[in-house]
Amino acid sequence: MNGHFIKTWMDKGVVESTNDLARQVVVNGLGDCPVLVSAERQTRGRGRGNHTWWSDQGSLTFTIGIDPIAHGLRTEHEPRVALATAVALIDALAHWIPRETIRLRWPNDVEVKGLKIAGILPERVETPHGGRLLIGIGINVSTQLDAAPLEIRRMATSLMQQTSGHVSTPADVRDRLLARVIAHFETSISRLAEDDPGLAARWDQLDALRDRPIRLDLGPQILQGIGRGIDPSGALRLGTDQGIRLLYGGQVLRDDLS
Template sequence: MIPSNPAVPPQPDLHNHPRPALEATPSCSWLGASIDLREVDSTNAFIRRLLEGDHQGLWPLPVAVWTGRQRAGKGRGTNFWWSDAGTLTFTVALDPAAQRLRLDHLPRLALACAVAIVDVVEPLAPQARWTIRWPNDVEANNLKVAGILPERFATPCGDRLALGVGLNVSTNWNHAPESVRRMAASVESIRGTVLADQERRDLASRLLERLVARLTQLADDHPDLAERWDQLDQLKGNRVRIRQGERVLEGVGGGIDPTGALRLLTADGSIQSIVGGVVERNPPHG
């Protein structure tokens, strides 16, 4: 735990446990504080409680929470995120104004993070086909390797953004639900060999470095970032079925536009820009 402020910040549910080997606190000057937890319900939920209770703004931002195990990892909507000690699991909370992030940037936050993850993992397994499954997953060879959960919430000191990341590095699937084993993979399983000790130690630091770089590009509206997430779009040219509540949209993926919307080419020849919904895996052919 590294708060640089001499005052003692609030510490809800903070356990003084040794940190897991994979979760060693990375060196990154961008972070104002970093918290290591052996176990937590959810890093997003923890950091939200932390900052919602921080009425004096004692925690320097950005602040990161790392854990070796989540009991109730969150996914999009009602989904859950299964992980173990071989999963790099963390949440970074930041002040959007301090990072020059506008409201219209928020739908693109997960995409920018996904690009940062690919920046780091692709060199570790260059033989794989690394892609982004819109709106918030990173895949290798059509298997899910990472998930991202961005959330915006209010605190006594202003609005904050939480960016939750789960990256399967050396995940052991023996105890995972069958539904997870069918569609997920780890960096090491995709690579075919274990990571070297130094590669494991450097992984979190390198990911934070790339995240800072990609968030800076997002704030600058740099065209290279949008070009990169469009290049990595896993749905482009494939049949897509999207559920928006009771509504179902079908068509062919037409890329991810600079606003972060998914282009959907429909049967009547129109192009729809999709900004939300659940993309079904293996949609039925019609």
């Protein structure tokens, strides 16, 4: 673990939600930022919108809590934190999985060969000490996907599956993976604060939706088009009959990605 970056670390076995626990820490001033709350399993983990994050004892779930101002992040950077985090996850996972098989699925998932291996949930929390960012991360390490709901089994994979189990013990892998993610996260956040164009180029190059037909659920309407990359601002570039549209929110419908 990078002790120079993380100031407060709480490691748990099973929790309802690492984001909720991290929120308690930062709101109540129970530890200095950056805060890390990690667990093997969440019972009420959340995804984007109304989605939940399913996990078992083979998962690595954790939340990093940071003071954005202390890291040079401005308000306009915050919508891109999930993308910067995804780049960090890919760099960490590439120690075990061939880099060319790992992609970023806008706006907050990481996939291997089209199957989800990790998800990211960023949240902003107001505290008596100022605004804080919570970045919730879930990674399938040795997750027993046979026990997962059918929808998850169809779209997910794990580190153990992708390495055919040819890695050291799951607990050792979890510890080393967590340390690598933290190190790469620190680098990505620094690059984001510096407006490093190389970081934006990375998430554009890693875009899993490029040149693919997409249906995007915006709530009141569904847009259709072709993925044309990810803008430096973090927006999805969607090619439509009316030209390129920059989209900052919405849910890409997975039934189009078979």
